[in-house]
Amino acid sequence: MAPPLRTRTTLALSLFLVGSALLAGSPAAGAPAAAAPAAAPAPPAPASWTALASGVRYATLDLTTARGPVRAHLVSVDLTHPKVSVDLLHPGEVAGRAPLSELADARRAVAGVNGDFFHVSETQHPGVEATGAAVGPAVADGRALKAAVPDGQRFGPALPKGTSTRDVLGVGYDDRARLGELxxxxxxxxxxxxxxxxxxxxxxxxxxxxxxxxxxxxxxxxxxxxxxxxxxxxxxxxxxxxxxxxxxxxxxxxxxxxxxxxxxxxxxxxxxxxxxxxxxxxxxxxxxxxxxxxxxAERSRVPYRFAVGGFPVLRDGSPLGGLDRVASAVRSAAGVGPDGRWLLLMALDGGTEFRSGLSVAELADLMRSLGARDAVNLDGGGSSTLVTRSPGAHAVTVRNHPSGGAERRVPNGIGVFVHR
Structure with missing residues (x-):
C-alpha cells in the first residue's frame, strides 16, 4: 500500500488549525458540514486518505504545537456502506486484557483503536489485585458485558462537568453512531x-x-x-x-x-x-x-449494538466547557459525523519525536476540525494504539508508535469490519 500523503498544519493553543483546509465545514476539507444533512458521509482531506477497503480509509496528519510536533493516525469509517460494521474488540473476558493487534487479528478487523480506561493498577489495597476491567459500560454484538463503576472509582483524567462513567460512544441497530449514557x-x-x-x-x-x-x-x-x-x-x-x-x-x-x-x-x-x-x-x-x-440507553430509543466507555469532549459541534488546556499527553479518541453516518478513529503517535501530545481541549478542537460533531476521549498514554490491515494482508499493522515502546494489553477497543 502506498504511504498516505501527510498534511502539515499549525496548532495554536488559542485557535486550533488556523487557516487549515481541514477546518470543519470547509469545502476544501471534504468533511460533512454540521448544518447540512449527511446524505453521503465524506472524510476530511480526501486527497490524504488511503483506502483499506470500501468505506474504510487511513491517513496521518502532522501538526505543530507550542510543545513540539504531533502526529495523528486516523481511520475514517462510512457507516452507510452495506458491508461495513463496527463492534467491540475484547479478549472474551471483562477482566482480561490483550494487545489491540491480537484482538483485531482474532476478529479479522480491518482497523481498530484502543478503547476505554481500565483498572490498570492497585496500590491502595495490599493483597488486592488489579482486574484489568474497563471503567465504563461495554456492549458487544448487542450483548451487555458490563456496567459502569462509580465516578470516584474510575481511572483517567478528571471528568468534564456534566459527564460520568456511564457515558459511551456506540452504534445502534439503526447503524448510526451516537454518544449517550448506559x-x-x-x-x-x-x-x-x-x-x-x-x-x-x-x-x-x-x-x-x-x-x-x-x-x-x-x-x-x-x-x-x-x-x-x-x-x-x-x-x-x-x-x-x-x-x-x-x-x-x-x-x-x-x-x-x-x-x-x-x-x-x-x-x-x-x-x-x-x-x-x-x-x-x-x-x-x-x-x-x-x-x-x-x-x-438514556438518550436514545434505539438500543446499542456496540458501545464502549469514554468521556465526551465534543457535543453538537462544540467542545465541552472546562476542558483542560494545560496537561498534554498521547491520546486516543473517536468522533461521530452529522447524523451518525460517519465515524472517525484517532490515536496520536507516541514515538520520541511526537510524544508532546495534546491537551484534552486541543483534542476536542482537533476532532471538530476533522468534521466530527461529537467525540469522546478514550484511554491514552501507553494504551493509545491504532491498527489497520492492508488489502490482502493476513494481519494488522500497528500504525502509531505506542509511547511505552510496545503495545500495552488493553481490555477493549473499537473494531472496524468489512463483510464479503
Missing part, C-alpha cells in the same frame, strides 16, 4: 425481597449495593468490587461483604468473602457490600433467586 437496570428477586442491582461485572460496586458477576467476567478475583467508595478509589475495602452463587435459579453456595475463578455458563455470583451484604446473608442454600439485568 444505565444499569436490574433486580435480584428473593423469597423475601426485591433488591435493586447495583453492578454488572464491575471492578467496583456502589457502597451498600449488590452486584452480579457472570461468565463474561472471567477468572479474576471479585474482592476488589468491595473496595473503595463511590467518591474515593483509595478508601479501604469493606469489612462487611457476602457472596451468593446462584445456579439454575437457586442458591448453590454462600461465602463471607468474594472469591475468584471462572464462572460457568448458567451460573451467576452475587456480591454484596454493607447493606447489600446484609440482604444476601438472609439467603440459604436451595432458595430460589431470580436475577434480571439490562443496560438502558
Amino acid at each position: 444505565e444499569l437496570a436490574g433486580t435480584v428477586t428473593t423469597p423475601d425481597a426485591r433488591l435493586p442491582l447495583g453492578g454488572l461485572n464491575q471492578y467496583a460496586l456502589p457502597v451498600g449495593s449488590v452486584g452480579v458477576f457472570t461468565s463474561d467476567w472471567g477468572a479474576a478475583s471479585r474482592l476488589r468490587a468491595t473496595c473503595g467508595t463511590d467518591t474515593s478509589r483509595a478508601a479501604p475495602c469493606s469489612t462487611e461483604t457476602y457472596e451468593v452463587t446462584v445456579r439454575s435459579g437457586r442458591v448453590a453456595a454462600v461465602a463471607e468473602r468474594p472469591g475468584r475463578g471462572p464462572i460457568p455458563e448458567g451460573t451467576e455470583v452475587l456480591v454484596g457490600r454493607e447493606a447489600g451484604a446484609r440482604e444476601l446473608r438472609r439467603l440459604t442454600v436451595g432458595e430460589p433467586v431470580s436475577v434480571r439485568h439490562r443496560l438502558v
Whole structure:
C-alpha cells in the first residue's frame, strides 16, 4: 500500500488549525458540514486518505504545537456502506486484557483503536489485585458485558462537568453512531425481597449495593468490587461483604468473602457490600433467586449494538466547557459525523519525536476540525494504539508508535469490519 500523503498544519493553543483546509465545514476539507444533512458521509482531506477497503480509509496528519510536533493516525469509517460494521474488540473476558493487534487479528478487523480506561493498577489495597476491567459500560454484538463503576472509582483524567462513567460512544441497530449514557437496570428477586442491582461485572460496586458477576467476567478475583467508595478509589475495602452463587435459579453456595475463578455458563455470583451484604446473608442454600439485568440507553430509543466507555469532549459541534488546556499527553479518541453516518478513529503517535501530545481541549478542537460533531476521549498514554490491515494482508499493522515502546494489553477497543 502506498504511504498516505501527510498534511502539515499549525496548532495554536488559542485557535486550533488556523487557516487549515481541514477546518470543519470547509469545502476544501471534504468533511460533512454540521448544518447540512449527511446524505453521503465524506472524510476530511480526501486527497490524504488511503483506502483499506470500501468505506474504510487511513491517513496521518502532522501538526505543530507550542510543545513540539504531533502526529495523528486516523481511520475514517462510512457507516452507510452495506458491508461495513463496527463492534467491540475484547479478549472474551471483562477482566482480561490483550494487545489491540491480537484482538483485531482474532476478529479479522480491518482497523481498530484502543478503547476505554481500565483498572490498570492497585496500590491502595495490599493483597488486592488489579482486574484489568474497563471503567465504563461495554456492549458487544448487542450483548451487555458490563456496567459502569462509580465516578470516584474510575481511572483517567478528571471528568468534564456534566459527564460520568456511564457515558459511551456506540452504534445502534439503526447503524448510526451516537454518544449517550448506559444505565444499569436490574433486580435480584428473593423469597423475601426485591433488591435493586447495583453492578454488572464491575471492578467496583456502589457502597451498600449488590452486584452480579457472570461468565463474561472471567477468572479474576471479585474482592476488589468491595473496595473503595463511590467518591474515593483509595478508601479501604469493606469489612462487611457476602457472596451468593446462584445456579439454575437457586442458591448453590454462600461465602463471607468474594472469591475468584471462572464462572460457568448458567451460573451467576452475587456480591454484596454493607447493606447489600446484609440482604444476601438472609439467603440459604436451595432458595430460589431470580436475577434480571439490562443496560438502558438514556438518550436514545434505539438500543446499542456496540458501545464502549469514554468521556465526551465534543457535543453538537462544540467542545465541552472546562476542558483542560494545560496537561498534554498521547491520546486516543473517536468522533461521530452529522447524523451518525460517519465515524472517525484517532490515536496520536507516541514515538520520541511526537510524544508532546495534546491537551484534552486541543483534542476536542482537533476532532471538530476533522468534521466530527461529537467525540469522546478514550484511554491514552501507553494504551493509545491504532491498527489497520492492508488489502490482502493476513494481519494488522500497528500504525502509531505506542509511547511505552510496545503495545500495552488493553481490555477493549473499537473494531472496524468489512463483510464479503
